[in-house]
Amino acid sequence: xxxxxxxxxxxxxxxxxxxxxxxxxxxxxxxxxxxxxxxxxxxxxxxxxxxxxxxxxxxxxxxxxxxxxxxxxxxxxxxxxxxxxxxxxxxxxxxxxxxxxxxxxxxxxxxxx
Amino acid sequence: xxxxxxxxxxxxxxxxxxxxxxxxxxxxxxxxxxxxxxxxxxxxxxxxxxxxxxxxxxxxxxxxxxxxxxxxxxxxxxxxxxxxxxxxxxxxxxxxxxxxxxxxxxxxxxxxx
Numbered sequence: 001x002x003x004x005x006x007x008x009x010x011x012x013x014x015x016x017x018x019x020x021x022x023x024x025x026x027x028x029x030x031x032x033x034x035x036x037x038x039x040x041x042x043x044x045x046x047x048x049x050x051x052x053x054x055x056x057x058x059x060x061x062x063x064x065x066x067x068x069x070x071x072x073x074x075x076x077x078x079x080x081x082x083x084x085x086x087x088x089x090x091x092x093x094x095x096x097x098x099x100x101x102x103x104x105x106x107x108x109x110x111x112x113x
Numbered sequence: 114x115x116x117x118x119x120x121x122x123x124x125x126x127x128x129x130x131x132x133x134x135x136x137x138x139x140x141x142x143x144x145x146x147x148x149x150x151x152x153x154x155x156x157x158x159x160x161x162x163x164x165x166x167x168x169x170x171x172x173x174x175x176x177x178x179x180x181x182x183x184x185x186x187x188x189x190x191x192x193x194x195x196x197x198x199x200x201x202x203x204x205x206x207x208x209x210x211x212x213x214x215x216x217x218x219x220x221x222x223x224x225x226x
Contacts, residue, residue, distance in 0.1 A: 002156060002158070004156070006156075033213060033214075035216075041218060042117075042202065042216040042217055042218040042219060043157070043202070043214075043216040044216075045213045045214070045215065048213050056213050058213065090156055090157070092156075099144070099145035099164065099206060099207075101147060101159040101162060102159070102214055103159060104149075104156030104157045104158070105156050106154070106155050106156045107155075107156050
């Protein structure tokens with residue numbers, strides 16, 4: 001158990017809809033990362049927050065947004081969903097922003113129909 | 114542009130033998146490298162890491178080797194066990210990447226009896 005909690009585990013929704021994925025980092029970790037894994041692909045970095053502030057952005061679409069709250073949990077909002085957004089979305093956390101391992105949750109599987 | 118490459122999508126090894134998983138990178142700014150293991154329906158689990166100031170790091174049955182001049186790293190598992198069957202991801206981070214990890218596409222290892 002990595003200590004990172006993601007909810008929900010599965011989400012099925014229709015095109016055009018909006019969903020929110022939630023992540024609680026490991027106790028004490030200040031940094032939260034979001035990754036997307038499409039079918040048979042590697043993990044693509046979306047966005048990072050550190051202690052409530054956005055720290056780095058990757059290949060995140062404009063339809064997607066995220067935030068980290070004062071209690072350090074994070075939410076990833078996906079809107080105007082398209083079929084191609086179907087993927088596994090992983091959240092990870094780490095203690096610092098310097099080189100340290102990321103600890104991953106078990107992901108949210110999003111299916112857009 | 115795939116900055117971290119795992120050119121072998123799959124590898125099959127007999128139990129008790131050595132498993133060698135390879136990874137190449139192109140970004141000279143990478144200075145911290147990690148290996149993750151992923152079972153189905155779970156998030157990636159941190160296995161072992163190496164900083165660019167070293168060329169070898171060992172943890173039990175797992176050893177990571179780094180060849181900076183060749184921009185190549187490898188993970189050795191000795192002896193391989195059936196429980197090691199999983200997808201292994203190589204990842205890298207470095208200066209200016211805010212510790213976000215860039216992942217390879219993974220190698221599926223199957224350890225046979």
